[in-house]
Amino acid sequence: MHRPFAGWTGLALLLPALLMVGLLFVYPLGFSLAYAFRNEQTGGWDLTNFAKAFDLYGRDIALTAGVTVLSTALVGVLAIAIAGYITLGENPRAVKALRWIYRWPLFIPFVVAAQLMRTFLAKNGMLNNTLMSLDLVEPLQAISLLDWRGVVITFVWKQLPFAALLISGAMAAMDRSLMESARGLGAGRLRILIEIVLPQVQATVWVSLILSFVTMLSALSVPMMIIAGTPTLLTVDMAWRVNSYGDYGVANALGFVSFAMSGLAAWFYLRQGMREGGLPK
């Protein structure tokens, strides 16, 4: 039997990484979670911060959940459509063009994407100007999309390539013979995608969506730059509590709520991994 790094050697080699994770991630996380329950006025531990967080930002909590879930769903549908076309498309030129173009937003940071959308989605922005010049929209009916809709559009635009990349990779790795035989028996492409391809790449779809969900939940720049007025997303409220009031208590309570949401996603992720009979990838 070959045992590469037994006992202490293995531990010693792991130690730097463990320390790093412990000091820079686990410790601040635990600290922040615990201090969500700290009442600075009385010096005790209670739910004051949560009461205030729900009182002032209850709508924002609901909006955050709604926006991220909706964006994740849209990312899922569109990513499957793109990956499906890349796998099953019959026009080689279209497939090639799509394959080339769909990844672009992947290389653009959130803050740049938000700035782009700010001018693109404004009332007299590029989108409305284009629609007006095509006579699709009357100038007076033009509306600004700089609210939660703008955030959903930006999130989807930005996360779509990530999900599509993972899903199309999984689809490319599939055994094509099943698809060919279904095709031979006269099944349409949509039916092949839904009934044959999707069930086989289901795990990857979930993983990509959960990772997208968590990424979107934590984005600060996008809601900060796109949403004018209120309600807004939790990250903005957290930054606001800290910056304007130096109030880490309520910010931590909001953070706790946000952790709970991503914790739910993490639970799905782990369950998915266990179901596949192993540790999550």
Next chain:
Amino acid sequence: MKLLRRTLVVSVALALGSLAGTANAQVTLNVISGGSQNMVDYVTDYLGPLFEKQNPGVKVSVVGTGPDDAGSQKMMEKLQAQKSAGMATWDTDVIVPNQQKTGEMVRDGLLLKYRDSIPTGKYAVSQSAKMALGVDVDGYVMPMFESQTALAYNPDLIKNPPASYDELRSFVAKNPKAFGYNGIKGGMSGVAFVVGWMYAYGGNAQAVQQGPYDAKMSAGWQKAFADLKSFNQQVVFTPGNAGTLDMLNRGEIAMGPVWVDMFQTWKAEGRLPPNMKLKILSPGMPGQPYYYAIPAKARNVELAKKFIALATSPQVQAEGIVKRFNWYPGIDANVVKPALDTKTWNQLFVDVTPADLAKNAKPFPLAPYFKDLREQYESQVQN
């Protein structure tokens, strides 16, 4: 062999280069600036090079921490951390914080009392050089500039702009969605508009600005906030200080509160139509200074004092603050005026006259009132 020789040449050159570097720049003056990018640019492009030229062997290094309380909070946390760690000297020589956080830093003993030991100290005559939102900062700060909020409007669309909050309300009632502001989470121009509203309708403007703080005073604001809530139904919300200017530029709103300096700069750069105008609403809209201050245990105290003395000299205030960056001078305007040509001076005061400023330029509220005001806006107007 050839490769070896080349490597040798390169490393010798590098070594010499670094020696030369140390000979030329023995001291680095570390400056941390709050505020928007233009304030960092001010030091990088103008003040820093000027100081380096006058003081050979000194290098000015500046980092920006961002606008509003957020930016200044970061530098406060940095100093606080060095203080708690018990360090003998701190790594920052000059800071440029906003009003609110300067008060907190003075209170926490993070700053040095230096003003009387620099030659330009006598020019610090404004009220804000003595008090920062209710905290006595006399001696700890030199104002870098004064900045003011005002209503920007498009005179082609609005012939007779409202002159007061009352007139603005009736204007908005007649022309819904023509006025826009950025709420209170998207930058200080929106906050300033709300503060002005409370000065007009809160019923205790004097106490809120001068103190003393009494929690009972902030309890009587419900009516003013309820009115603001219904006012908000007829306005457009803009994404941030720059967002308001953007929307004015695209013609999506005809009027909105802005920072005067940002407005002038955007106009000069052609990012706003040249016909845009400004007006300060009565009974008043707030403005604020940014300060120059020295951390209590700065490493290069003498150099820092020299730097601030240069930055607050009448020539630099005239050329840098007024002419290049369109701010109002931080020091006594009477000593700045002779250093400027009449045209630049008039340009600065074309829409907003010194008389307007004297009458309608107000400070922000005392820190505890300011906190109450923002929290009540959140709970009563936004919810």
